[in-house]
Amino acid sequence: MGEQTLESELRFTEGHTTPRNERLLRELAKAIEESPIEPNRFNLSHIIGAGLTGLAAIVESSSFAVAQDSKIVYPPGAPKIASDYLDTWGFLRGRYGYERTLGPHTGIDIDVLIGHPVLAAADGVIFRSHWSNDSGWRIVIEHGKDVDGSYLRTIYLHNDKNLVAPGENIKRGQIIALSGVSGRMSYDYPHLHFMVYKGPTQKYSEEWTHVNPHEYWVDGPYRITCFDTSKGYQNSSIRFTYPVECKLPNDKNLNK
Incomplete structure (x- = not known):
């Protein structure tokens, strides 16, 4: 998949998930799971529900989240x-079916x-x-x-x-x-x-x-x-x- 194609998908889908977009979401979700981001930080079903616009914001903010995590010292067993x-998160879809932007x-x-x-x-x-x-x-x-x-x-x-x-x-x-x-x-x-x-x-x-x-x-x-x-x-x-x-x-x- 070319970088320009992916960028245009992220720009113009506006959160609507088509079968093709769902495939793209799964590919990006797989990339996230294989990245250094904390395991289980993002649930695949939440990513799919967010649509590509939401995922774009999540991917963009993930580097910041990892940077913040690098400061934190977790003792053994701490959730x-x-x-x-x-943290700044983008669009998330809730149980009520609308999207929100979090500050x-x-x-x-x-x-x-x-x-x-x-x-x-x-x-x-x-x-x-x-x-x-x-x-x-x-x-x-x-x-x-x-x-x-x-x-x-x-x-x-x-x-x-x-x-x-x-x-x-x-x-x-x-x-x-x-x-x-x-x-x-x-x-x-x-x-x-x-x-x-x-x-x-x-x-x-x-x-x-x-x-x-x-x-x-x-x-x-x-x-x-x-x-x-x-x-x-x-x-x-x-x-x-x-x-x-x-x-x-x-x-x-x-x-x-």
């Missing part, structure tokens, strides 16, 4: 991040199956545990004031089931939900969308903004920290452990 903070990603999408334990990233109080049409079953945790005087919240979206209620005091590593695909913006892709928000006052205002979760891991920036019951965690500053259950090195099921 991988499918879409990182400030810079406001959190991280952790690639876990439906029913995977979602953990509190630090001690705090459940501020919200409720349903949103876009986010599905969501949880917001208030973690209080950090050493710099700012206030921090973590947000957990697309859960299959929430296990906590507003006002509950929770501990780091406590199971607060089971992951899922709930909400319009999950686009039928099982994952946990995890966000960190920062503000100058305890009460939410327009001055609150999302921040990079990778700057807040216990082990240091971009060093994902799995929760471990055998470890103690300092309270001098608010730092987070991974909000999903990891298979730690002493877990007999790690290599299964």
